Amino acid sequence: MPEISNPKELFLHELGDILYVERNLAEETLPKLIGEVSDEEFKSGLENHLEETKQHVTNVEQVFDIFGEEPHEEECVGFEGLKQEHDELIEKASSSLVDSIDLGAAARTENYEIAAYEGLRRMAKALGEDRAVKLLDQNLAQEKEALREVEKIATRISSESVTETVSS
């Protein structure tokens, strides 16, 4: 018998995948980015999203609870790939480009989270667990807002950095 043989098992697997991502972001990745970036608006946006991310972890743990399961992580290879790409790029690039690199990494991560939560809320709805849908929707809404913020800051920083390059 395959390890994952029905929609509920698939849902729980995907939930474990996003739990891995959210815990990793809360404990390691977001604090690291906050330490790296210099733009004040970006830094405070990351600090704000770190607080939201801690709540995302709690919400995902609660969804496990609704399904009568202990929270368990599934290693997310996609997220590990994004982290590796970021780390390699930072190694190669000049320090003046760190904020731009981190904005790209943040946008990729938010898009990953948005896709994950859209899938999860669809599956939870199909499984008839409206309390889970509500919790997943809270996370989804904050990921979308975080992505809009990142895009806004990226637009400003990319035009500023091109102006600086031209005038220097």
Ligand SMILES: [Fe+2]
């Ligand atoms: Fe999140």
Ligand SMILES: [Fe+2]
């Ligand atoms: Fe996020």
